[in-house]
Amino acid sequence: MALGQRLELKQGQGLVITPQLQQAIKLLQLSNLELEAVIEAELERNPLLQREDGDGPAESAQEIDAPAADTADERRELELSDRDTMVANNDLDANASDVYGDDTPTVRERETSHADDSEGPMVDWSKAGKGGGGFDGDDETLERALTREKTLHEHLTDQALIAHFSAPEMAIAQILIDGVDEGGYMRVALEEVADRMGCELALVEKVLATCQGFEPTGVMATSVPECLRLQLVERNRFDPAMAVLLDNLELLARRDLSALRKLCGVDDEDLAEMISELKSLNPRPGAQFDSGPSQTVVPDVFVRPDPAGGWRIDLNSDTLPRILVDQKYQARVQASARSESEKTYLNECMNQANWLIKSLDQRARTILKVSAEIVRQQDGFFVYGVEYLRPLNLKTVAEAVGMHESTVSRVTSNKYIATPRGVFELKFFFTSSIASSDGTAAHSAESVRHKIKSLIDGEKASGEILSDDRIVEILKEAGVDIARRTVAKYREALRIPSSVERKRAIR
Known part of the structure; x- marks a missing residue:
């Protein structure tokens, strides 16, 4: 058989992750601080993007009720029963269908008006001197430097x-x-x-x-x-x-x-x-000594009781980036563009700006939708406490909201939710299950840890030091089918010494 070279044409289907899709998937897993850094970089790189003034209410803020939703007409609501917005895909890389469904909102654009287009935008000098580089700001910077504690x-x-x-x-x-x-x-x-x-x-x-x-x-x-x-x-x-x-x-x-x-x-x-x-x-x-500035956790989602019943889930508008496309400026630059390279560059900037705004809007909707489902699944925790935390995994939430598991994993990474019981990472609500000894519903691992800690904390009042075997017996009487080695593992994770060491501490 002779070896040779030849050209062949073939047709086939395949999934291609474009740079825009890669950017959209990356935005899902970023925290609000990391997202702000990405937005700042895009504002410096793309001349068509502008930051929206924060005087009025944010258009991207969304609100949803769980499990019932009867809110004011002016609020944008996302129904839990809407399963058509996202399409699950069996392929791990099919996040494009999760991130961009058929209901993707239209791109918000703003036309900036100036007194005279030929003179360009007016500069607001009312806030001069209040930022870095101004003469008035030097005194404030010097004061901060003198009062700062040494490392x-x-x-x-x-x-x-x-x-x-x-x-x-x-x-x-x-x-x-x-x-x-x-x-x-x-x-x-x-x-x-x-x-x-x-x-x-x-x-x-x-x-x-x-x-x-x-x-x-x-x-x-x-x-x-x-x-x-x-x-x-x-x-x-x-x-x-x-x-x-x-x-x-x-x-x-x-x-x-x-x-x-x-x-x-x-x-x-x-x-x-x-x-x-x-x-x-x-x-x-x-x-x-202060080793550095402490980073305060800023929640991405707020949960509060609804007077009508259930829970109300709101996105934190302070963490939502507010950027718009200056279409007026784009039209002026487009009219003055002479070469094809300038027109091509302008079109690329416009497409990237539109895609970024679309990605940010869909990111907010996805976070809200996943958070609402988590609140619905863990309603007992918000009402009664950690002992009523249910076993939950990514697959359950993904099937409920119509997304892929990898998308839910990205959405819940580095995202925090503020609840009446404190601020928690969304990953906190995903816990493994421990079988029940009486055939009832399974118990979450986090609730079992809480029960073990409560039993050991009550030793001083009862005067009895509980061994791991005794804890197993008490938990089985309460309907928790757990092994001794699991109790020891949870106790060590809570940094609680063994029963022998606890007896020595009493002496």
């Missing part, structure tokens, strides 16, 4: 500058300070520092010994026993018995006091005094 690294660097280090020692000290974590512990090997600086290990140890005398006491220690030792030395409370206690902290964690008494060679009274001394120390000396 741990800045605090240690200030002390190193007055520690009379030589130039090589100062360089080593700076590397050591850079290796300190938020708790104040050294997380860099001394051998590595000596190798990087090309010096003797003894010199690095000498610099570290000096740095360990900085405030707060115990900072730059390489381990918890060393951190506690530094603090005890300063208090003049470090002796041979205390040294043995620091070398056997694992026995103290297990509350094995009899073994500690033998090792330390002390009686019960002295051991209790030593333990009390250790409790007065700070195992994380660097935690008192």
Whole structure:
């Protein structure tokens, strides 16, 4: 058989993920902070996009009732019974049909009007000086800089500058300070520092010994026993018995006091005094410094009781990006475009702007629809508490809303819902099931964990320390079919010691 080259034409069907679809799928799984960063980048890149003024109500805000929906006429409502908006697909990559159904809203466009089109848009100087770069803003920036608390690294660097280090020692000290974590512990090997600086290990140890005398006491220690030792030395409370206690902290964690008494060679009274001394120390000396600005969780969805019954689910309008296409500006630029490349670029910007707005609108609708179904499924949790949390998985929600499981997974990632019982991530409501011993409905793993914690918390009142086997018996009497190893796993996940350790703690 001779080998040769030839051309063939074939027809076939296949799923192609275009860059626009990839962008739409990516937007689904972004948090509100990540989405804001993407929007800012698009506003800088695309001249046809403009941010909508926040004076009036957001058009993209939507509201829905669950399970009943009789709201004001001006609100945009999304019925739970509407299963035609999204089409499920058996292929994992068929998210395009989930993201863009047949009911995708039309693109919102705004025509900006100016006094004279030839002069361009007017500039509003009423807010000048209130942002960065203005003269009035310099005083505010300076005030923030002067009142800001120092970080741990800045605090240690200030002390190193007055520690009379030589130039090589100062360089080593700076590397050591850079290796300190938020708790104040050294997380860099001394051998590595000596190798990087090309010096003797003894010199690095000498610099570290000096740095360990900085405030707060115990900072730059390489381990918890060393951190506690530094603090005890300063208090003049470090002796041979205390040294043995620091070398056997694992026995103290297990509350094995009899073994500690033998090792330390002390009686019960002295051991209790030593333990009390250790409790007065700070195992994380660097935690008192602000390592950085804390990020507050901003919920994407609000849930509140409806006076008419059921629950009302609202999108957080503050997290919804408000951008519009300036069609007037696009028409003016289109009329002045001369070359084909300029026209092509303008058309691409227009198409990308339309697609982005369409993606953002559908993203909001999808989040709202999935959240409404989760609230409907977990109605018992919102009414009675965590003990009534039902087992729930992605497949159940996906079938109910007519989407693919992967789409529901993306929608519930990094999204938070504010409820009368607190702020929770949407993933919180997806829990595994534990079979019932009496044939009734299964129990969720989260509710079983809560029951185990409640039983152990009630030990002080009853005076009985419950073993894992005893907890299994109590739960089976309550209709929960659970194994002992599962109880032990949940107890360890809750960071609750075993029954033996809890008995030692009472002694």
